Amino acid sequence: MQFHTELTPNPFPSRISLNSQIVTLGSCFADVMGQRLADAKLTVLTNPFGTIFNPVSISKLVTMALSGTAPADTGYLERDGIWFHYDFHSSLWANSREALQTLLTQTLQQTGDALRGASYLLLTLGSAVVYRRKETGEVVANCHKMPGQLFEKYLYQIDHLRDELTALIRLVHRINPTLRLVMTVSPVRHTRDTLPLNQVSKSMLRVLAHELTLWRDTIHYFPAYELMMDDLRDYRFYDADLIHPNVQAHDYIFGKFAESAFDPELRAFVAEWHRIRQSLTHRPLHGGTTPADQQFLNQLIAKLEKLADRVDVSAELCEVRSRLLRMQAGCQNELNTLTTY
Numbered sequence: 001m002q003f004h005t006e007l008t009p010n011p012f013p014s015r016i017s018l019n020s021q022i023v024t025l026g027s028c029f030a031d032v033m034g035q036r037l038a039d040a041k042l043t044v045l046t047n048p049f050g051t052i053f054n055p056v057s058i059s060k061l062v063t064m065a066l067s068g069t070a071p072a073d074t075g076y077l078e079r080d081g082i083w084f085h086y087d088f089h090s091s092l093w094a095n096s097r098e099a100l101q102t103l104l105t106q107t108l109q110q111t112g113d114a115l116r117g118a119s120y121l122l123l124t125l126g127s128a129v130v131y132r133r134k135e136t137g138e139v140v141a142n143c144h145k146m147p148g149q150l151f152e153k154y155l156y157q158i159d160h161l162r163d164e165l166t167a168l169i170r171l172v173h174r175i176n177p178t179l180r181l182v183m184t185v186s187p188v189r190h191t192r193d194t195l196p197l198n199q200v201s202k203s204m205l206r207v208l209a210h211e212l213t214l215w216r217d218t219i220h221y222f223p224a225y226e227l228m229m230d231d232l233r234d235y236r237f238y239d240a241d242l243i244h245p246n247v248q249a250h251d252y253i254f255g256k257f258a259e260s261a262f263d264p265e266l267r268a269f270v271a272e273w274h275r276i277r278q279s280l281t282h283r284p285l286h287g288g289t290t291p292a293d294q295q296f297l298n299q300l301i302a303k304l305e306k307l308a309d310r311v312d313v314s315a316e317l318c319e320v321r322s323r324l325l326r327m328q329a330g331c332q333n334e335l336n337t338l339t340t341y
Contacts, residue, residue: 007231009256012220014180015263018042018310020119023111025062027053027126027186028244029224034122036254039277040270041311045114048107049141050089053126053190055161055205057141059168061087065112066175071104074136079144086133086140116176124224125209126186128201129193130156155197158204165208173218181219182261183209187228187253188244222260227253269310276303280316297324 016022022044024034034046049061064071064087075086082093083100092107094100115121130139131151143151172179185205190198202225213221228237228245235242237249245253258267279300284293300320304313 004233005230007223007227007256009223009227009260012182012261013217016042016120016261016266017263018266018269021114021117022120022122023048023114023118024122024124025049025052025058026122026124026184027051028188029126029184029186030122030124032245032250033124033184033254033257036250040258040266041273041313045111045118048111048114050091051126052089052141053186054128054130054139054141054156055125055164055168055208056130056139056156057087058123058125059164060139061108061141062111062115062168063171065108066115066171068108068112071101071108072138075138075140076100077144077146079146084142084144086138086142086144089142090144115172115179118176118179120180120182121172122182122184124184124186125205126188127190127193127198128156128158128161128204129153129190129197155201155204158208161204162208162211165212169212169216169219173216179218181216182222183212183219184222185209185225187225187249191243222257224253224257227256273307273311276300276307276316279303280320294324294327297327 018041020042022034022037022042024030024037024044024046026047028051030047031051034044037044038046052058052061063069071085071087076097077084077086078097082095083097084090084093085100085104088104088107092100092103094103131143131153132138133140133151135150139156140151169181172181185202189195190201193201206225209221213219228249232245232249232252237246237252238244239246258270262270279296282296284290284296297320301317301324304317304320307313308317
């Protein structure tokens with residue numbers, strides 16, 4: 001007997017390999033997926049502009065990154081001694097305008113370089129609801145807790161969204177013709193927009209994602225939204241706010257992503273790496289003084305060294321070797337103490 005409707009995503013036409021280079025952009029779900037990919041030892045640039053919900057701002061930032069355009073001077077603002085920019089998330093800030101300008105310029109350059117060399121762009125669309133700054137008429141990526149009367153909030157017209165996304169895709173494919181685009185609609189509901197408006201917003205984004213996959217064979221849709229709404233149709237898969245998916249939901253969705261997106265070699269590596277990560281978190285029960293404890297760490301070092309020619313495990317090797325040295329030093333001190341008696 002089945003108690004839920006299981007969704008099995010379609011396999012990617014071109015599978016992600018261990019050597020693939022990935023960029024994630026968009027809503028907070030792009031952060032989640034980027035971190036999971038990084039944890040699997042893939043080369044990934046995770047949401048460099050911070051959380052960006054609407055396609056208009058995403059398109060604007062990517063265009064700036066690939067064209068070498070500097071952030072608009074009119075976008076800088078200061079609040080409580082901290083500087084922000086309306087085109088970027090509040091996670092990008094500085095104590096002076098000059099420092100922020102340097103940070104944003106570096107971020108744009110880093111993102112442009114990453115997109116030029118990327119194998120995949122994972123683009124997560126969060127909302128079709130935008131905030132327009134009344135002073136300039138520009139759509140902002142973040143209001144940075146400025147007074148609400150400075151902005152106009154509205155649902156962006158679907159034809160204009162289509163134009164923005166089409167222009168974005170043409171640009172990235174002109175710069176990087178081999179780039180594969182993976183589109184998702186964020187499963188996080190924007191309840192502040194009201195549930196009816198959120199549903200309209202998500203529906204618009206889903207329609208556009210569907211259209212774009214029909215137009216280009218280099219674009220693939222991954223049903224993260226459907227997995228959360230239909231497959232995991234239960235509030236036990238949500239955080240306490242009943243809006244954001246919890247760790248269990250992220251595990252499930254990423255597992256589905258790996259099944260459909262990863263090639264066989266990468267799936268085998270991820271399974272092996274998962275076992276090694278579990279070993280890395282292991283701590284001995286008896287203070288690490290037994291020969292078995294030292295043998296465990298030596299075996300773990302051997303496993304990491306075996307992977308060193310495929311992925312960067314230098315940090316893990318350094319940590320385990322340090323633990324082994326401390327363990328050996330502790331054993332020697334204990335032996336010296338016994339010898340004294």
